[in-house]
Amino acid sequence: xxxxxxxxxxxxxxxxxxxxxxxxxxxxxxxxxxxxxxxxxxxxxxxxxxxxxxxxxxxxxxxxxxxxxxxxxxxxxxxxxxxxxxxxxxxx
Amino acid sequence: xxxxxxxxxxxxxxxxxxxxxxxxxxxxxxxxxxxxxxxxxxxxxxxxxxxxxxxxxxxxxxxxxxxxxxxxxxxxxxxxxxxxxxxxxxxxxxxxxxxxxxxxxxxxxxxxxxxxxxxxxxxxxxxxxxxxxxxxxxxxxxxxxxxxxxxxxxxxxxxxxxxxxxxxxxxxxxxxxxxxxxxxxxxxxxxxxxxxxxxxxxxxxxxxxxxxxxxxxxxxxxxxxxxxxxxxxxxxxxxxxxxxxxxxxxxxxxxxxxxxxxxxxxxxxxxxxxxxxxxxxxxxxxxxxxxxxxxxxxxxxxxxxxxxxxxxxxxxxxxxxxxxxxxxxxxxxxxxxxxxxxxxxxxxxxxxxxxxxxxxxxxxxxxxxxxxxxxxxxxxxxxxxxxxxxxxxxxxxxxxxxxxxxxxxx
Numbered sequence: 001x002x003x004x005x006x007x008x009x010x011x012x013x014x015x016x017x018x019x020x021x022x023x024x025x026x027x028x029x030x031x032x033x034x035x036x037x038x039x040x041x042x043x044x045x046x047x048x049x050x051x052x053x054x055x056x057x058x059x060x061x062x063x064x065x066x067x068x069x070x071x072x073x074x075x076x077x078x079x080x081x082x083x084x085x086x087x088x089x090x091x092x
Numbered sequence: 093x094x095x096x097x098x099x100x101x102x103x104x105x106x107x108x109x110x111x112x113x114x115x116x117x118x119x120x121x122x123x124x125x126x127x128x129x130x131x132x133x134x135x136x137x138x139x140x141x142x143x144x145x146x147x148x149x150x151x152x153x154x155x156x157x158x159x160x161x162x163x164x165x166x167x168x169x170x171x172x173x174x175x176x177x178x179x180x181x182x183x184x185x186x187x188x189x190x191x192x193x194x195x196x197x198x199x200x201x202x203x204x205x206x207x208x209x210x211x212x213x214x215x216x217x218x219x220x221x222x223x224x225x226x227x228x229x230x231x232x233x234x235x236x237x238x239x240x241x242x243x244x245x246x247x248x249x250x251x252x253x254x255x256x257x258x259x260x261x262x263x264x265x266x267x268x269x270x271x272x273x274x275x276x277x278x279x280x281x282x283x284x285x286x287x288x289x290x291x292x293x294x295x296x297x298x299x300x301x302x303x304x305x306x307x308x309x310x311x312x313x314x315x316x317x318x319x320x321x322x323x324x325x326x327x328x329x330x331x332x333x334x335x336x337x338x339x340x341x342x343x344x345x346x347x348x349x350x351x352x353x354x355x356x357x358x359x360x361x362x363x364x365x366x367x368x369x370x371x372x373x374x375x376x377x378x379x380x381x382x383x384x385x386x387x388x389x390x391x392x393x394x395x396x397x398x399x400x401x402x403x404x405x406x407x408x409x410x411x412x413x414x415x416x417x418x419x420x421x422x423x424x425x426x427x428x429x430x431x432x433x434x435x436x437x438x439x440x441x442x443x444x445x446x447x448x449x450x451x452x453x454x455x456x457x458x459x460x461x462x463x464x465x466x467x468x469x470x471x472x473x474x475x476x477x478x479x480x481x482x483x484x485x486x487x488x489x490x491x492x493x494x495x496x497x498x499x500x501x502x
Contacts, residue, residue: 001395002387015397019386021341040487044339044430048328050390073342073389 006059007067007081020056022046023068024088050074054088109275110154110282115289118315119147121469122307124294124330125322126150128159128270128455129447131277131288132462133322133469138284139192140463141470146286147316149309151293155274158324161392161424162455163347163369163381165360167204167265168229171220174480174492175433176227181477182460183264189459195276197268198374202359204265205234205243207409209254209365217260224262232261243359247411254366254408265360267371273458297334303442304334320445320469325390325425327448336440338448339486340427343384344394345452348402348421350413352376361409368405378416380406384426384452393423426451431485433492436465436478445469446483 002014028034028042047053053073058066070080070091080089121137123130126148137143150156166186168179190197208217217233224231236248239259248256278288289311296308297319306315321330325342357372368382382402385394399421406413429435429449434457436447447465450457460477467475474482480492 001397014395021388036487036489040339044486045337046339046341048338048341048388050326050329050342053388055387071387073387074391076389076391 002076002078004057004069004078005081006062006065007083008063008065009059012059012062016059016061018058018060020058020066023054023056052079052091109279110288113287113289115147115149115287115292115309115311115314118306119287120145120317121320122146122314122316122318123148123320123322124307125157125324125326126154126278126288126290127157127322127324128155128274128277128458129324129450129461129465130320130322131155131274131281132458133320133447133465134281134286134288134462135193135277135284136459136462136466137469138281138286140466143466143470144285146281147314148281148286148288149292149294149307149314150288150290151310153290154278154288155271158424158426158454159270159274161345161347161422162270163371163379164267164270164373164455165204165265165362165369165371166199166268166456167262167360168456169204169206169220169224169231169260169262169265170494171223172492172494173227175494176224176229178460178464178477178481179457180227180229181463182457185459185463186268187264189273189276193276193280195272195279197272197276199266199268200374201264201266202371203242203261203263204360204362205239205246205259205261207239207246207259207361207363207366208257209363210257213365214257217258221260230262230264232263234259234261243357243361245356245410245412246361247409252408256409267360267373269374270455277458277462294330294333297330297444299334299441299444304444318443318445318469320447320465322447322465324427324448324450324454327427327446331439331446334439334441334444338435338446338483339430340435340449341388342390342425343387343428344389344391344423345381345384345426346394346398346421346423347379347381348399349373349377349379349419350416351419353378353416356412357410363405363409366405366408368402368409370406370410377419378413381452384428385423390425391423392425426454428452431491432494434461434481435483436461437468437474437482438472439483443472
């Protein structure tokens with residue numbers, strides 16, 4: 001069970017949150033110009049590191065706001081949380 | 093008289109079923125991952141193709157990953173032609189596997205019920221029954237009373253939140269003893285001269301001029317003519333070593349068992365809507381599982397609220413389990429693909445093959461996956477049964493979408 005620090009509400013139980021997958025995946029600026037390979041990458045390929053992953057969470061049962069977290073997928077350590085629109089923090 | 097040393101009266105350790113060889117400097121084929129699929133691939137490389145200069149590299153102990161952590165359900169009642177071809181081929185191999193291996197695997201064809209709880213469930217299920225029959229897969233649609241006849245302990249009362257409105261039934265489905273399957277496959281591969289090398293973690297994949305030439309391991313470099321990835325939840329990590337990416341997300345999948353109980357549950361019951369699957373092991377434990385934890389992780393553990401949810405589902409379907417106790421829960425790392433179908437085939441690197449993306453459903457395919465993967469490796473092209481499951485289907489758009497259509501969502 002994760003204890004997730006919502007940037008607005010503070011630490012809450014994982015059961016209050018909804019997972020949103022990899023963060024910082026923008027919709028293509030000019031979708032019509034993409035070829036099949038580029039579309040496939042946008043639709044189906046997401047980072048899957050064994051280690052830090054920048055990802056989206058929504059505090060569904062709390063403030064109902066989205067935010068980003070950097071979490072280590074090998075240890076469950078949450079290394080940073082930050083608000084939408086902010087850049088991914090550099091973690092030493 | 094002085095007391096006996098604890099353990100002094102234990103029997104001798106039985107003979108090992110396979111050797112513990114030192115890795116050679118090079119092999120024709122290196123299989124990365126000594127789980128069920130890796131061992132089955134080794135078995136069929138030797139049996140079907142006469143290829144025995146093979147090493148299976150396992151970073152832990154043989155069959156200690158998902159092969160030791162699954163709920164042992166075997167069935168082939170998938171919706172699409174491509175899937176039923178692959179899974180039905182596997183089921184036919186299961187039916188002869190004990191004789192093939194000369195080793196008991198406790199394969200028990202006790203049938204599987206996939207329950208329907210809504211009108212949409214009913215429509216989808218009836219459609220799947222008809223599709224299965226057209227593909228030569230045994231399938232029946234049962235009404236609630238017939239469900240009760242097959243499995244008397246299922247609650248078919250209409251006075252519950254999600255009443256059972258019927259079920260698909262595949263009588264040839266069942267369970268097998270997962271450890272015995274792995275041991276039988278390992279014993280067979282070893283007897284053919286294949287080296288099973290445990291505690292040997294692959295740390296790098298050597299590629300020269302677009303062709304694989306070997307692997308770096310925790311026990312030194314091993315040259316290889318061909319390398320076959322077979323590492324389930326860690327497939328993305330290995331692909332990264334070879335410089336390409338897979339459309340795979342790794343998630344924890346949990347399961348649990350009760351304490352040993354008298355035989356009460358004669359079949360396998362799965363419910364997609366209430367979301368739990370339950371069978372009873374030969375030894376007597378109720379074996380249960382459900383869906384993945386939502387987030388990506390490589391930790392082989394998940395959160396307890398997932399367990400609580402599937403227990404609630406189990407009690408809805410089987411009120412008599414209310415007094416049973418959870419004895420043990422655990423997790424594995426499963427490799428989830430975008431269309432809930434596996435990826436078995438060639439990669440952008442010559443001589444490097446991939447078998448992954450089985451998500452929550454890889455055990456049932458063990459012999460079938462090994463069969464077609466061995467063919468792919470031996471001929472450097474897919475077997476007709478796994479050709480639809482290529483990596484490039486995500487670019488062409490020819491997906492094999494089995495989300496929910498085949499019972500429990502992957």
